[in-house]
Amino acid sequence: MSQTTRILFVDDEPAYCRIFSKRISADPRFQVETASSGPEALERLQRFPADIVITDLSMPLMDGIELLTEIKSRYPQIFILILTSDDSTAQVVKAMKAGAYDYLLKPFDFEMVERSIATILSHKAAVQAGLCSECLGDKQYCFENLIGQDRKMFEIYEMISQVAQTSATVLITGESGTGKELIASAIHAKSGRKDKPFIQINCAALTEGLISSELFGHEKGAFTGAVARKKGLFEQASGGTLFLDEIGDISPTTQVSLLRVLELGTFQRVGGSETITADVRLICATNRDLATAAREKQFREDLYYRLNVVSLQAPPLRDRKSDIPLLAQHFLERYCAINHKQIQGFTHDAMHLLCSYDWPGNCRELANIIEHAVIFSRSKVLDKDSLPSQIRPVERNASGLTLNLTSSTLADVEEALIRKVLVETNWNLKKAAETLDIARGTLYGKMEKYHLTKPT
Ligand SMILES: Nc1ncnc2c1ncn2[C@@H]1O[C@H](COP(=O)(O)OP(=O)(O)OP(=O)(O)O)[C@@H](O)[C@H]1O
Ligand SMILES: [Mg+2]
Structure with missing residues (x-):
């Protein structure tokens, strides 16, 4: 400045x-x-x-x-x-x-x-x-890989800077797509552990049987298929940071093991007796309301308090709408570079549409929409026609469902509704089918029909 x-x-x-x-x-x-x-x-x-x-x-x-x-x-x-x-x-x-x-x-x-x-x-x-090197110059709105200059993001940057100086366990909460993973990696990058490994694992993606051996490692012969000793992530991340994503989904047994590491600072490999000291900073993230889950005994309360030493709440994009133009431009540059395209910016109408939409899928949804637009656009500036109908102005009908004004056919409305529910349930097909009150098989059929796939 x-x-x-x-x-x-x-x-x-x-x-x-x-x-x-x-x-x-x-x-x-x-x-x-x-x-x-x-x-x-x-x-x-x-x-x-x-x-x-x-x-x-x-x-x-x-x-x-x-x-x-x-x-x-x-x-x-x-x-x-x-x-x-x-x-x-x-x-x-x-x-x-x-x-x-x-x-x-x-x-x-x-x-x-x-x-x-x-x-x-x-x-x-x-x-x-705290600017990252690629953002030096006249841009004053990014912190490591995070973009945003809304007051809520400044608060996050400040908390990251403070917590990075410690080894305290951090719990990052927030809706899907709000940047929890980026926050975790920014904490690591700002900390004294930055030259040591940053290892992340999605707890929801592993079965209960696998997760203990992934986290703590196993000894040769600990179970069928354990042909050699294997170091777990706690050992691999030694001196660095271990990021446990979707922590709300771990089983009660894994919750007990994790609680033990946090209390004693030590663990044993599966099937082993050697006590190993864990020198890792733990960062966990969830899009579940863990406080309520703990109160309702769906998640161990003692573990929740151990994880929640410092908590960071990633704000939903609709609560920091002023950052939409910055993020949109950032994603435009990112996807133009990846796809070897040269698109300068957005028309006024396109930007207005982007700024008016509520983004239930947060930054990830914005990134996906811009990636799609970049791939299919033939012009030098993205106009509103290159943006999908799901972000057009909406109105509430009597049932309170958000429907698309521009949708002219029943199929359009059906697609918009299914897409909305999928995004809101974070693509949990069971929950989406329940919300829509249709059989899961019917939902699969409709998703195929409308080419609805979970964004990666
Ligand atoms: N503040 C931000 N600045 C720049 N990009 C962001 C920001 N927040 C999120 N993104 C981008 O949005 C996408 C989703 O971010 P990320 O994976 O960190 O979200 P998440 O909260 O971990 O989501 P989930 O709960 O689904 O795991 C990524 O492409 C990321 O680069
Ligand atoms: Mg994530």
Whole structure:
């Protein structure tokens, strides 16, 4: 970030512009410009690359939320503060959801204004300190492989930086596709263990019989097929980090074994008697509500507390919508590189669609949709027609189900509904069939018919 912070102040009342400009420009660290309307602000931004925009909410021509949305889609790196005389209005909530960083009350208290600006600057500095090398330069919104400059992501970056200095066990929770795996690898990369192995295992993918020998290893002859001694992941990850994904799915027996390692710091290979010391940082992740599962005795409570020494909650994408343009551009570059395509960006309508959708499948769903669009697009800019109908505007019908307005046939509606339920159940076919109230066989048939496959 440059030495001087550029601030664009937007208000239709000239007196406010004058007072703000006079007071804030008195500080040499700030360069201030003002605009009296949304369109004027957008024009000004073409030649004045603001770091922060402070805008009034209610203005003629274009209101603050419209301006905010427009700025976010054109200049995702800009931080936006909104001004309002009533902090209880639904408009404030709407603005925060649309990506405003914070709101300020009118008539404004300059100490508050300065505090808000200082918070933004310190967040930017914190993120810059943890920038990955490929993101150096003018991008100030990534941390290791994580992209995002929403306040919720800054909080995650800060927690990662702090927890990385320790060897505490970390539990990462969050919906599917929110970046739990990326958070785990960022903790490892920021820690003193970074030159040692980072080993990950998906607990849901292993049978109960296999998981103990995978984690703890086995001695020769421990069971049929154990033809030689094998080191488990706890040994392989020695000095480094072991990431247990989908921890909520481990069996009660494995829960006991894991609890023992966490309590004693030691374990034995399957069929062995040698006591081995585990020198690993454990990071676990789940998209299940483990606290409730523990309360309802579906997961050992003692283990839950041991795992949950530090907990990190990966925010759903719908709660940090201001990051959508950044992520969309990031995925566009990623898939263009992989597919040897040259697509510069998105049309305004396409970006508007991306920003309006709720993303039940979070970043993974966004990545998949952009990958698909990149593969099939023939133009230099992705337009809204290259985006699938599932992300078009939706309306609620009487039953509360979200249906697609653009769907014109029964088959379209059926496909949209099945897709929605699959995403919401994280492609758990049993749960999806139950929700849809159809037999599992029928669901398989429909998935085949509509070419619905779990994204990899
Ligand atoms: N903040 C982010 N910045 C950039 N890419 C992200 C971010 N969050 C997620 N992704 C991308 O989204 C996809 C899913 O991320 P990841 O596998 O970490 O999610 P997850 O929470 O572990 O999902 P699941 O619960 O299904 O295992 C990956 O392609 C990842 O690169
Ligand atoms: Mg994962």
